Amino acid sequence: MATFTSKDVARLAGVSQSTVSYVMSGKRPISEDTRRRVLDAIDRLTYEPNAGARALASQRTNVVGLVVPFGAGVDTTGLLPFIETIAGAARARDHDVLLVTTNEGSAGIRRLAGRSLCDAIILMDLQRDDDRLAVAADVRTPVILIGVPDDPHGLHCVDLDFAEAARLAVGELAATGHDRLALIGHPADIVERDLNYVRRFYDATRAAAASHGLPLDVIAPVEWGREAASGAAAALAAIEARKLGVVIPASNTVQPVLHALNARGLVPGRDISVIGLLTDAAAAETEPPVTNVSLEPRDVSRRAMETLFRLLEAPEPPQVDLITPKLTRRQTVT
Amino acid sequence: MATFTSKDVARLAGVSQSTVSYVMSGKRPISEDTRRRVLDAIDRLTYEPNAGARALASQRTNVVGLVVPFGAGVDTTGLLPFIETIAGAARARDHDVLLVTTNEGSAGIRRLAGRSLCDAIILMDLQRDDDRLAVAADVRTPVILIGVPDDPHGLHCVDLDFAEAARLAVGELAATGHDRLALIGHPADIVERDLNYVRRFYDATRAAAASHGLPLDVIAPVEWGREAASGAAAALAAIEARKLGVVIPASNTVQPVLHALNARGLVPGRDISVIGLLTDAAAAETEPPVTNVSLEPRDVSRRAMETLFRLLEAPEPPQVDLITPKLTRRQTVT
């Protein structure tokens, strides 16, 4: 497969190179006749425009930079749907996705922007006070945050409304007559990284419990995996309550805790209630299916991409765009 | 943050633009003195070379294209480690990763190659007879396959040695005195997609069972999730055997089947033996920890990237590079 240039297309179609360009971009009117000849030449040669040349000339790469949390022991559960949705939305507008990992820190953002590797950047997995934000705000390339840091530095934010999620969970447990609540925390390294949504959820849970007049025990940190889950279950078993309701915001922790409770003879949905913060798909697959507040990465990602493409057409004042979660009753709350 | 060009650096350092380029690439000797001045200028301006311009001039993008299986209901379990390892290896050599999803089909490969978006492509999730292979073989950009199709079309392949994995599993069950084996299959859509490794594993399991003189029941297809796992457990329970050994190559299916067996009072590791094909990390986390044949995406990815960078320096005759799995005894085989 030889590789052709727009010059070859032009020659074959008997037009100038600029005409080929204009046919492709639609940026100026072209007679139906020449347009046909050009398009015909394009696919007879299976011509594809050279991305580097195009980027150089047009200052547009048609690439979206995506900074994802790898490496650091992250809650990676919901990550794939984010990536997938973002990639899909990008392709729908003839853009590609360049992947950068979080462990590069701000250097990754500098590189994406400095080298003009992409037209816009999506930043995930924000810490509450993230040093990458200063860089992100400083850079010419528009940056969209998935997550809401303490200070967004004038950047656009999109995220699930974690405070509302907490309110929904607590509200449901209050409405079903629980007299005491417990919150199962995240692993220590996640808490230490001070991820924005973790704190947002905890704070709102506390506030909601207080406003319902319910005592709240916080069991944290709780690492991933079986052992830690057993420990958490033991701690739950030790709580004195007429009717105890448990909230578990760490998706990965939900299933192990359900098992551990069962193993102690505390059947979720009968002896103890559990509400998890996880995707509907994941909630439907737990054993037993856990009543959940939705955490839908696809919705968040889609919204982020909409914002991104709007920003690429015209600048906009930054805003915080929160997506409302919903509660789905399954088998773990009575 | 204004953005500078190598001309600005040259001016500030009092040298020519080409000298700046050579300092960065190391492609010709530079006196210690000018090198210092240039490097100094570079970081005073926080200069970063424009990727498009560099690609255009050098015919090298410093980008690796990665085609990942999204969308199609894929066994997505082990995907993240692949991506992560590949991204890391790329960064270690100053390359970035451009993500393309499988559901674009061969068009994705055409685009990556045709637009010169990357220097090399890694293709995952191959079907045994994949229409993308013809395109991949036709294209100037080197392509590395993770997986081994029936006909590699002269492309480099890297993968786990699934046949050896099957032999290890069957051998272990034979050695521990099992008189009958069962293989739990994949979901129907995965089988229909005719993924290369699925067939390789099945065939080798059959052959190994035969060579040990052990009867083998194949229970397939088995969908993801609880219900299908119960069905599979029922089928296992119905098999007449003195000592039954089960092999489960679908990572996602291992845990649900273990639960389902337990629920029927068939305790894995006591009443029935189970060997899973999954990563060591995942195996250690199942309940109970399942004896496993390793499926280590990191090793495979690392190897693929080594091959890729070698190929970028000099062409090489294609080869099939199989990574040897190992068996780890945990608690589900007696």
Next chain:
DNA sequence: TTGAAAGCGCTAACAG
């Protein structure tokens, strides 16, 4: 409605 031509920012001969 179309063409000619000037760059975009870099690399890599070629020349000294």
Next chain:
DNA sequence: CTGTTAGCGCTTTCAA
């Protein structure tokens, strides 16, 4: 050891 210069393949004025 370093500078000059000719492109890389595209987009986009400017002119017609």
